[in-house]
Amino acid sequence: MYSFEPNEEQQMLIDAVGKYAENDLRAAAHDAEENREIPKKLISKGWELGLLQASTPESYGGFGERSAVTGALAVEEMAFGDLAGALAVMTPSLFATPILLGGSEEQKQQYLPDIVGGDWAPYTAALIEYAIDFDPTALKTTAKADGDSYILNGEKAFVPFAKDAEAMIVYADLNGVTQGFIVPKNAGGLSVSDEREKLMGLNALPMYRVKLDNVTVPAINRLGGASGHDFDLILSSMRIASAAAAVGLAKASLEYSKDYAKEREVFGVKIAQKQAIAFMLAEMATEIEAIRLLTWEAAWKLDANKEDACAEAYLAFTGACDMAMMVTDRGVQVLGGHGYIREHPVELFMRNGRGFPMLLGLAIV
């Protein structure tokens, strides 16, 4: 059967996350971006919503089952508040969720109860590389088997909270296939840049370069153990999360510019009463809904183990990148000159909106 309504539990989650996103994340977003810092208390409050806990089974310290659909709903709400804040709150998932999806039993036992049961702690992952042709399925960072170990070499970029990370998953090319490796803090040969990444947007989120110079990890640290794991599944979960975040961000831009258009007067009427503005808003709403549904379907297919889930996750993500740019650009345009001023959030939405094509790997459901 088709059905387009979140269930009761999901609705409760949407309401709770939505409230936090609007009252806490959004309220802090401007200063966080300007000061390049998200208050620790804010992150803790978001962590207490229990998104990761709710998608981790009891046997590993959580209280639920992972669902990409539920994850997508939560990420959309979270990103509606502020993208940087949302990514910060969910950073530990970058480490925990791949373990849930592809980790060995030992890896699950070793890491999940601590992460899920504790306060927010900087566990992270390193996927992105600083290259014009960055492609998660053809990484330049390499892993080579060496007896009972793997040796990692390369350079990673945009790694959130890398400076203080307790441990991170580093994705590297192993014989032509992308695989994740658990790299603990203080591993020999691992170095994190002192300088944070300086980006067009997302400045509140502390991100770093990470260098791997003959980093040696035991073979059991390969995600999934000796036989490894299905990277497509992880990549698809990342794509769905990115698409959902794009939907949330775009919705934020639409809602803000819509409210503004209903206030701002021109020639004796509100600008929203002019078709030139009203049609832009109608098209924004239509494109957001289109990608939201595509994202939901991809997530549902992933949950239901459908054969074409990964293909659709790719389509949803690709469509979301364009949609986010189109919508956030118009959000600024609706406000005109005021949209360009940093007092209004639409210019930040737009700067964040261009990030999605390269920000794959900063969120996962």
Add this chain to the structure above:
Amino acid sequence: MSIEFEAPKPVVKMQTVLQTVAENMMRSVSREFDENEHTIPWDYIEFMHTAMRSMGGGSLAPQEEKPKEDAEKRPPIGYQMLAAQIEMLSWGDVGMYLVTPGGGLGAAAVQAAGSPDQKAKFLARFADKKPTFAAMCMTEAGAGSDTSAIRTRAVLDEKTKEWVINGEKIFVTAGDKSFTEYEKSGKGFIVVWASIDPSAGRAGMRAFVIESGTPGVQVTKLEHKMGIRVSDTASISLVDVRVPFENLLGSPTVEKTTKGFKGAMATFDATRPLVAASGIGVARAALEFVKEKLKENGVQIRYGLPRSKLTSVERDVIDMEIMLRSAWLMVLKAVWMADNKKPNALESSMSKVKAGDVTTKITQKVVEILGPLGYSREFLAEKWFRDAKITDIYEGTGQINRLVVARQILGYSGAELR
């Protein structure tokens, strides 16, 4: 409730059956009927009519739900089924889908605005032995999207209790087959929108059922069109047409409300996603065709690569797939809402906006990618390009639907956002 995307089993079964029909009864003659405008495809019409009758109905319209005692309660899927049927038939040939016998928009208007008696009286005929048509007459030379500008008048003759209708209607889909009686067709009807009180504006708008053969009605012209050529688009003149009192759909008294007009608009809420579905069928035909031709020519689409590594053609194909799938999901949501009796004016119009956009974009892009093969009448791509364009025009242009969407999201009335 939850979020689910599993197509209902009866829908999947129906799609399989209709795909065979589309391939064998439609695609095979698609070109022939396009080249011979206004020829009637009786083979297809009679086949469809027989098939639909054998399944218990004479029309594609959702059957009235009969409450079954003891039966397990299943969620209603009437509109979802209909959308899937229309999509598949339009994948076969959208012009021919438009000449599928049954009620069409005429029956939809009776369904939406008629009393139980009227429904029983006017809709039963579609299950008769001969294929039967019905049409909706709304548009006039001076009233397209602005339906409140309709000049056709209906005046009550107090002595005979008949309505006397005068006016000129254009762009009536299936207007000829609904009004003109052919040897092979049954007695159809047209639903004519007219004002019973011009001073009341939209509040005075009413729909009247006019039986085929009624004196004073004349089919004056069949349009020559860019596409959907097998579907007749008629001009109909009405001169002192006398219609029984009880053929008025809805209330005969004019209150200072726009209820009558809203009846028409409610019809559109139900039919817009269906028109969207039809366009999507055409777009899917075009996209499948171009993918097949690219494959034949050794062009691989490398899914999964970042944007910057894709060729232009790969990007186009991937973009088209995103557009097509997301537009279809919007249709599904709108009809799912209709089935579940949720107000869907917003979703309905959004699905039409999106479908109008993507069907035109996809079919245009396909002709471009195919080059000379796309422009040639040897293949159907150029026909789909011509057929697709109407999706963004009829049942509310893309612009009118944007207006509806904008009013909905802004919470504006028609007066606040003109």
